[in-house]
Amino acid sequence: MEDASSSELASLxxxxxxxxxxxxxxxxxxxxxxxxxxxxxxxxxxKRHMYGRSGYALPRNGLLTTV
Structure with missing residues (x-):
């Protein structure tokens, strides 16, 4: 951590x-x-799927991965 304190990783x-x-x-x-x-x-x-906020991509990808 001492070495990082004077580098670009100082914040981390x-x-x-x-x-x-x-x-x-x-x-x-x-x-x-x-x-x-x-x-x-x-x-x-x-919940996202039930409320319709997942869009078309999520169910489509779910179906493609199970086949």
Whole structure:
């Protein structure tokens, strides 16, 4: 992070430095929210489809990938 503070990545290094405890916890903890995030993404996709905001491309791509 010290090397990055004088480069183009200074903003990223400063942000990581401000929240270093959260970054360390994310790297060291054995659990993940990926299954929860997957369910949320699935539900949002279904809602968009029901409300007609997904357009023609989403159902078309879904059909093409399952065939």
């Amino acid at each position: 290094a400063n942000g990581i430095g401000r929240d270093i405890a959260a970054v360390r916890a994310a790297i060291t903890q054995p659990w993940s929210n990926s299954s929860v995030e997957g369910q949320i993404n699935r539900l949002k996709t279904i």
